[in-house]
Amino acid sequence: MRISHQMLHQNSLANMNNSMGRFQKAYNEALTGKQVTKPSDDPHGASKAMELKSALATNDQYERNTSEAKLWLDETDQTVNGMVNIMQRVRELAVKGNNETLSPEDRGAVASEVEELTKQLRQFADTKVNGMDLFTKVADGADAAVTGPKTMTVGGGLNIQVNATEEQLLGPDDSNLIATLETLSAGLRDGNEMDIAEIDTGIDRLLKVSSEVGARMNRVESAENRMFDNTLQLKSMLSSITDIDMAEAITKLKSEESVYQASLSASAKIIQPSLMDFLR
Numbered sequence: 633m634r635i636s637h638q639m640l641h642q643n644s645l646a647n648m649n650n651s652m653g654r655f656q657k658a659y660n661e662a663l664t665g666k667q668v669t670k671p672s673d674d675p676h677g678a679s680k681a682m683e684l685k686s687a688l689a690t691n692d693q694y695e696r697n698t699s700e701a702k703l704w705l706d707e708t709d710q711t712v713n714g715m716v717n718i719m720q721r722v723r724e725l726a727v728k729g730n731n732e733t734l735s736p737e738d739r740g741a742v743a744s745e746v747e748e749l750t751k752q753l754r755q756f757a758d759t760k761v762n763g764m765d766l767f768t769k770v771a772d773g774a775d776a777a778v779t780g781p782k783t784m785t786v787g788g789g790l791n792i793q794v795n796a797t798e799e800q801l802l803g804p805d806d807s808n809l810i811a812t813l814e815t816l817s818a819g820l821r822d823g824n825e826m827d828i829a830e831i832d833t834g835i836d837r838l839l840k841v842s843s844e845v846g847a848r849m850n851r852v853e854s855a856e857n858r859m860f861d862n863t864l865q866l867k868s869m870l871s872s873i874t875d876i877d878m879a880e881a882i883t884k885l886k887s888e889e890s891v892y893q894a895s896l897s898a899s900a901k902i903i904q905p906s907l908m909d910f911l912r
Contacts, residue, residue, distance in 0.1 A: 677873045684870040691863045694787055698856045701784045704794035705849045707761050712842045715756045715801070718749050719835045722813065725749075726826035739820050746817040746826075754810055757798060768797040787855040792848050796841050802834075809834040 728734075729742040759766040768781050782795045802809040812834065816826040 681870055681873050684866050684873070688863065688866050688870070691859055691866070694785070694859055695856075695863075697784045698786045698852060698859070701786050701792055701794045701852050702849070702856075704761060704766070704782065704784075705845055705852065707759065707766055708795050709842065709845045709849065711756050711759050711766060712796070712801070712838055712845065715753055716835060716838045716842065718753050718756070719809075719831065719838060722746055722749050723828060723831045723835065726816070726828050726831055729820050730825045730828070736823070739823070743817040743820040746813060746820070750810055750813040750817065753813070757802060757810070766795055767801060768795060786852055787859060790851075790855055792852055792855075794848070796845070800841055801838060803837060809837070 725742050725746050729739055729746075734742070757767055781793045781797050781800075783791045783793050785791050803812075812830050816830070820826055
């Protein structure tokens with residue numbers, strides 16, 4: 633088979649283009665630190681990388697939800713504890729006010745303090761977070777919708793209640809704690825004893841909510857720790873698919889550059905002769 637100059641020219645260009653392609657790929661890998669930058673680089677790896685990135689994006693959303701959930705739970709915990717402190721003071725005043733030796737003026741002073749504490753209790757119940765009611769309220773009116781407590785998803789299939797309803801805190805309408813305190817303080821002014829059992833019932837209800845909030849906070853923190861570990865694992869798996877060893881990448885780049893330069897030099901020697909050179 634006769635080897636023509638045209639065949640040598642075409643083969644030389646093909647080899648040079650192949651060498652240039654490998655050099656360009658090595659350059660891109662060294663520049664980006666990634667061995668998979670487009671699906672054609674590694675279809676299977678690219679597909680797996682997309683799955684891992686999707687899982688990481690989901691974890692990012694869970695992380696945002698977790699941060700917000702902790703904010704609501706912290707606010708709920710602090711506010712409920714503040715309400716417990718108020719009720720404990722109310723109980724102290726009730727014991728004091730029920731003393732038969734107190735004068736009407738002293739009973740009135742105790743009643744006034746209970747009334748002020750009742751106002752503080754209402755203020756706590758009306759606490760807001762980012763413009764929203766911390767404690768879910770039941771709207772007034774026959775057609776008003778009854779809304780449940782606020783929940784957030786902090787992991788796969790894990791929904792956590794992050795606040796409390798007013799009913800959980802203060803009791804149902806027929807035995808609302810604030811209304812009860814108003815009745816008791818008014819009765820104290822009239823010479824009646826304050827019902828300490830009703831006050832204790834209110835304190836127990838608040839302590840129950842506080843305990844539940846603490847348990848939920850533990851669940852959120854546990855979910856947060858699991859999510860953190862899972863995110864590290866996902867990032868490690870993604871890195872093993874897409875990232876490269878930089879020292880190896882630089883060595884490969886230098887090698888491909890040398891091959892490309894040699895290819896250019898060899899091709900130049902083949903392509904350089906002109907038609908006039910063959911006519912001499």
